[in-house]
Amino acid sequence: MSNMFCLTAVSILYLPVLLFEAFVLSKGKYERSVVPSSASRLVARMDGDIIIGALFSVHHQPSAEKVAERKCGEVREQYGIQRVEAMFHTLDRINSDPNLLPNITLGCEIRDSCWHSSVALEQSIEFIRDSLISIRDDSEGSKWCIEGVPSSQPPSTKKPIVGVIGPGSSSVAIQVQNLLQLFNIPQIAYSATSIDLSDKTLFKYFLRVVPSDTLQARALLDIVKRYNWTYVSAVHTEGNYGESGMEVFKEIASQEGLCIAHSDKIYSNAGEKHFDRLLRKLRERLPKARVVVCFCEGMTVRGLLMAMRRLGVAGEFLLIGSDGWADRVEVVEGYEHEAVGGITVKLHSREVSSFDNYFLKLKLSTNTRNPWFPEFWQxxxxxxxxxxxxxxxxxxxxxxxxxxxxxxxxxxxxMGFVINAIYAM
Structure with a gap:
C-alpha cells in the first residue's frame, strides 16, 4: 500500500523503517467523521463460562477542548476495530479447539478506552462492578448485591471478569493497573512498553507480551550513531511512555557523547498553536540540529507533521520516531511530503494471516456482535x-x-501481540 524501504534490523526486537524516500503514499484518504453520541459508551459482550475483559482504543482520544466532557474522537480501524475483532476471532478459535479448554467456553467484555486515562478508568470501574456483583451480604441472610440493590437470588447474566487485556497506552495502562490491583485483577498489556511498568513492587498484577522501552531507546541511539549525527533535538509525548523512554535515551546518549541541542515535550491532543510553538523552538537550532529524535505516540508525530505544513518548513527536519509511529499509515496520511526521509522503529511482529481471512469476510449485515461496526463501516x-x-x-x-x-x-x-496477550490470559 505504500512505498518504503526496510533497513537492517539493529536489534532482534526492533526493525527501523526508512519511510517515503522519494515516494509518496497513495491517497486513499478518509474524511474526518463526527462520532455519534450513541456510540460513545457501547460495550461488546460475548457470553462464556469465563469472561475476559479488554480495553481497546476504539476511538481516538478526546481533543483538548473535549477532555472535560470525555468525548472521544473518531473511530479507529487498526488500533480499535481490528483489535475488537481480533478478540472475537481468537476466542472463537480457542473455543472450537477441543484440546485447549475442553468443556469450558471463554467469553469477553470489551470496552472503549479512547486512548485516554479518564475514559479508561471510567470503563475499568465498570469491570470492577461486574466482578463485585456476586458479593453477598450475610449479616441479614444470604443476599446478593445487584446494581446496588439487595437480592436473594444471584445475578443471572453478568459474570466477574478474570482479568483485563490492554489498554494500549503506557500512561493509561499505569492508571488502570493502579485501580485493578486494588481488587487483585490481573492485567496483560499488548503494547504498553514503559520502563516503569517493569517495577513489580508497584505493579504486581501487571504482565505484558512486549519488551520495555530500554531496548527501543538503545535502538534509536544506534540509528543516530550509524549516520554520525552528534547534535540532535529531542521531543517526547507528555506522559509516561514518552517521558520514561526519553529519559533512558538521554542517559545512554550522554554516555556515548551525543549532544542534545533542545529537549521539549507536548501532549498528543495539544492544539495547533502548541505544536507551532514547539516547531519554532526547534527551528532556532537549525541548521546544526536538523535531526529530531521523537519518543512519541503516533498522533504526536502527526501533530508535528501538520505543523510543518502550516509553517511551510517541510524538508527542514528529519524525524527519528519510536514505535508509537512505526509504519502506521494513519500517522502520515495526507502529510507524506512532510514525512519524507523519516526513520522509525517498530516491534518486530509477523502478520497474522488467519486474521486477514477472518476480518476481510466480515459483512455489515452479519457482524452483529461488534456494536461499533456500523459506525466504522460508515x-x-x-x-x-x-x-x-x-x-x-x-x-x-x-x-x-x-x-x-x-x-x-x-x-x-x-496484531500478533494482541493475540498473544489473549492466549497468555
Whole structure:
C-alpha cells in the first residue's frame, strides 16, 4: 500500500523503517467523521463460562477542548476495530479447539478506552462492578448485591471478569493497573512498553507480551550513531511512555557523547498553536540540529507533521520516531511530503494471516456482535446508513452493505501481540 524501504534490523526486537524516500503514499484518504453520541459508551459482550475483559482504543482520544466532557474522537480501524475483532476471532478459535479448554467456553467484555486515562478508568470501574456483583451480604441472610440493590437470588447474566487485556497506552495502562490491583485483577498489556511498568513492587498484577522501552531507546541511539549525527533535538509525548523512554535515551546518549541541542515535550491532543510553538523552538537550532529524535505516540508525530505544513518548513527536519509511529499509515496520511526521509522503529511482529481471512469476510449485515461496526463501516466507506441509530449525517452517499474491506486494508502492526496477550490470559 505504500512505498518504503526496510533497513537492517539493529536489534532482534526492533526493525527501523526508512519511510517515503522519494515516494509518496497513495491517497486513499478518509474524511474526518463526527462520532455519534450513541456510540460513545457501547460495550461488546460475548457470553462464556469465563469472561475476559479488554480495553481497546476504539476511538481516538478526546481533543483538548473535549477532555472535560470525555468525548472521544473518531473511530479507529487498526488500533480499535481490528483489535475488537481480533478478540472475537481468537476466542472463537480457542473455543472450537477441543484440546485447549475442553468443556469450558471463554467469553469477553470489551470496552472503549479512547486512548485516554479518564475514559479508561471510567470503563475499568465498570469491570470492577461486574466482578463485585456476586458479593453477598450475610449479616441479614444470604443476599446478593445487584446494581446496588439487595437480592436473594444471584445475578443471572453478568459474570466477574478474570482479568483485563490492554489498554494500549503506557500512561493509561499505569492508571488502570493502579485501580485493578486494588481488587487483585490481573492485567496483560499488548503494547504498553514503559520502563516503569517493569517495577513489580508497584505493579504486581501487571504482565505484558512486549519488551520495555530500554531496548527501543538503545535502538534509536544506534540509528543516530550509524549516520554520525552528534547534535540532535529531542521531543517526547507528555506522559509516561514518552517521558520514561526519553529519559533512558538521554542517559545512554550522554554516555556515548551525543549532544542534545533542545529537549521539549507536548501532549498528543495539544492544539495547533502548541505544536507551532514547539516547531519554532526547534527551528532556532537549525541548521546544526536538523535531526529530531521523537519518543512519541503516533498522533504526536502527526501533530508535528501538520505543523510543518502550516509553517511551510517541510524538508527542514528529519524525524527519528519510536514505535508509537512505526509504519502506521494513519500517522502520515495526507502529510507524506512532510514525512519524507523519516526513520522509525517498530516491534518486530509477523502478520497474522488467519486474521486477514477472518476480518476481510466480515459483512455489515452479519457482524452483529461488534456494536461499533456500523459506525466504522460508515467511516471506512464514506457512506451513511439511513435509519440506523448510528447514522452519520456527514456522508451523502448511502451504504449498500456490500462494500469490501479489502480496499486499502492494512493489518494492525501489533496484531500478533494482541493475540498473544489473549492466549497468555
Amino acid at each position: 467511516y471506512r466507506f464514506q457512506c451513511r446508513l439511513p435509519g440506523h441509530p448510528q447514522e452519520n449525517l456527514n456522508y451523502a452517499r448511502n451504504c449498500t452493505g456490500y462494500e469490501s474491506l479489502e480496499d486499502n486494508y492494512v493489518q494492525d502492526s501489533k
